[in-house]
Amino acid sequence: MNDVLHQGALSIRQAGKIYDPAGAAVVALEDCSAEIRAGEFVAIVGPSGCGKSTLLNAIAGFDRLTSGEILLDGVTLASPGTEPRPGPQRVVVFQHGALFPWMTVLENVIYGPTRQRVLGADAARAKALDMLRRCGGLDTAGQRYPGQLSSGMQRRVEIVRALMNEPKVLLLDEPFRAMDTVSKSAMHRHLLDIHALYPKTVLFITHDLEEALFLADTVYVMTTRPGRMKTMLRVNLARPRTLDMLVSHEYLELKRQVVAGVHEEAQKAFERGERELA
Amino acid sequence: MADATAGQTVTACNAPGGFSRLARLTGVNWRGALAVVAFVLGWELLVRFKALGFAAVPGPLESLTAFWATYASKASYWESWFASFRRVVAGFVLAQLLGIPLGLFLGTRERLRELMFPVLELMRPIPPIAWVPLSILFWPTHELSIIFITFIGAFFIIVINVHDGVRTIKQEHLWLARSLGAGEAMIFRRIVLPSVLPAISVGMTLGIAVTWNVVIAAEMIAGDNGLGRLTWEGYVSHTSTVVIIGMVSIGFAGYLSSALVSWLLHKLTPWRA
Numbered sequence: 150m151n152d153v154l155h156q157g158a159l160s161i162r163q164a165g166k167i168y169d170p171a172g173a174a175v176v177a178l179e180d181c182s183a184e185i186r187a188g189e190f191v192a193i194v195g196p197s198g199c200g201k202s203t204l205l206n207a208i209a210g211f212d213r214l215t216s217g218e219i220l221l222d223g224v225t226l227a228s229p230g231t232e233p234r235p236g237p238q239r240v241v242v243f244q245h246g247a248l249f250p251w252m253t254v255l256e257n258v259i260y261g262p263t264r265q266r267v268l269g270a271d272a273a274r275a276k277a278l279d280m281l282r283r284c285g286g287l288d289t290a291g292q293r294y295p296g297q298l299s300s301g302m303q304r305r306v307e308i309v310r311a312l313m314n315e316p317k318v319l320l321l322d323e324p325f326r327a328m329d330t331v332s333k334s335a336m337h338r339h340l341l342d343i344h345a346l347y348p349k350t351v352l353f354i355t356h357d358l359e360e361a362l363f364l365a366d367t368v369y370v371m372t373t374r375p376g377r378m379k380t381m382l383r384v385n386l387a388r389p390r391t392l393d394m395l396v397s398h399e400y401l402e403l404k405r406q407v408v409a410g411v412h413e414e415a416q417k418a419f420e421r422g423e424r425e426l427a
Numbered sequence: 428m429a430d431a432t433a434g435q436t437v438t439a440c441n442a443p444g445g446f447s448r449l450a451r452l453t454g455v456n457w458r459g460a461l462a463v464v465a466f467v468l469g470w471e472l473l474v475r476f477k478a479l480g481f482a483a484v485p486g487p488l489e490s491l492t493a494f495w496a497t498y499a500s501k502a503s504y505w506e507s508w509f510a511s512f513r514r515v516v517a518g519f520v521l522a523q524l525l526g527i528p529l530g531l532f533l534g535t536r537e538r539l540r541e542l543m544f545p546v547l548e549l550m551r552p553i554p555p556i557a558w559v560p561l562s563i564l565f566w567p568t569h570e571l572s573i574i575f576i577t578f579i580g581a582f583f584i585i586v587i588n589v590h591d592g593v594r595t596i597k598q599e600h601l602w603l604a605r606s607l608g609a610g611e612a613m614i615f616r617r618i619v620l621p622s623v624l625p626a627i628s629v630g631m632t633l634g635i636a637v638t639w640n641v642v643i644a645a646e647m648i649a650g651d652n653g654l655g656r657l658t659w660e661g662y663v664s665h666t667s668t669v670v671i672i673g674m675v676s677i678g679f680a681g682y683l684s685s686a687l688v689s690w691l692l693h694k695l696t697p698w699r700a
Binding site: 210236239243245260265294 | 597599600602603605606607608609613617618621622624696697698699700
C-alpha cells in the first residue's frame, strides 16, 4: 500500500505548447508549473480553451510539448525532445466518454491488462468483477454493452477500466461536464469513494470551482490562454468529504479566496471569444 | 421529464385509431397491412372501372390468377429468380470484398487518398446503367457484363461509406487503445474495424437496394434471363400480366435481400440494439 502511495509524483516544469498549424502561432500553454505529490487529488480549474486539455494530453502522451518538461516519478514523460507515448501508467477518462461501444463492459475493463499481458483472461475477469463490484455494484452490468448503461454508470466503468491498469496517475478530463446537477453530485460521491479505495494520484480537470474544492486536496486555477497556473490552493477539508462541508465555514472561506480569480479568467476568456466572433 | 411528456403525447395521438394497441398485442403492423390491402383494392377498382390510363393494365386478381395457373409451377419462372439473385449476390459480394478494403485504405492512408480520390469522385456520379455499352464491349459474355454493372452499383457506395467511416473514428478511442497497450495491428482489428462497421452497414443497406435496381435494368437491356428480362418479355409479347408478375417478384426479391443483409448486419453489430 505504502509502495503504491509513493508512486505517481508528477512534476510539471515550465511546460509550454505552441500550436502552429497555419503559421498563426497559438500559445496554448506557457510557463505552466506544478508539483503534484503521489496519491494527491489535484483539480485544475480554468475557463474553456485555457489549455487544460493540452496539459493533460501532454501528460497522457498524446501530444508533444514545445517547451519545458513533465516528469513522473523523476522520469521525463514529455518535453520538446520526447516522442509522445501513451501508456497504462496514465490513463485518461474523457469528457464525452470513450468506452468501446462494441465491447461489453467486462471486455472494456479487461482490455488493458490482457492487451499488456499483465494478466491472463481469467485473472483479469476476476479482478475486473471485483473492482466493478467495489465501485458501486457495477459487476452485474458486466455482460451489457456501454450503450445500455446510464451515462453515470458509463463514466464509472471507464474509471474502473483505467484503474485496472494500476496507473500511477488517473487523468480525468471534465468527466462530469455534460451531466445534470443531481447526477453530478452522485458521481462526486462515487469518485470520492473510489479514490478512497484506490488512492492514486488524480488530475481532475474542470471549469467548475465548487466541484474542484469539494473533491480535491489541491486546486490550481489556470489563466486563460496562454494557460499558466495562476493560483494554488490547499484544500484542508477532512476526508471523507460530506455534503454539509459545502456550506461549512472552511469551504466558503476557500471559495472566497479564489472565486474572484476564477471569475476574472472566465471573463477574459469570454471577452476574447466575443472579439474573435465579432 | 421531457421523455415522460413525449410518451404521453404519442399515446394520446395513437389512442383513437387503436392500431398501436393491436400492434402491441399481436406483434403485427396492422396499419401497414391495411395499407397493402387498400392499395391492392384501389388498384383492382381502378382497373375494373377502366379509369384513365388503366385500360391496358391488368388487375391484381387477374395477375394473381395467371401466376397460380401458370408461373408458380413453371421452372423457367423460378430460374429467372435464381438468375437475378445470382447476379445480385455476385456483384454485391464482389463490391464488398473489393470496396471495404479500398475504403479502409483510402481512409487511413493520406497519400493513397490524394492519389485515388479524384478518380473515384469522377467515376462515382456516372450511373451504373451508363456503364452498360462499355461493359458489353469489354466483357466476353453478357453474364459477366451484367455482374460487372451490378458490382459498379454497390462498389462506389461502399467505398465512400467506409472511407467516411474511417475518418470519423473517435480520436479518443485510438488514444485510449494506445494507452491501454494496443499495437497498430490490434488497433486495426479491435478499434478501427468495429468503428467502421456501422458505416459498412449503411453502405451495404444502400448498396443492396441499388444492386437490384441495376440488375433489373441491365437484364432488360442485355439479359437472356432473369426477373428483369421476364418483365420486359411480358411487355414485348403483350402479356401484361407477366409484367405485373415480374414487377411484384422484383419487389419481393429486393425486400428479401434487404432483410437478409439487415439480419446479417444485426448479427455483426450486436451492440447496436
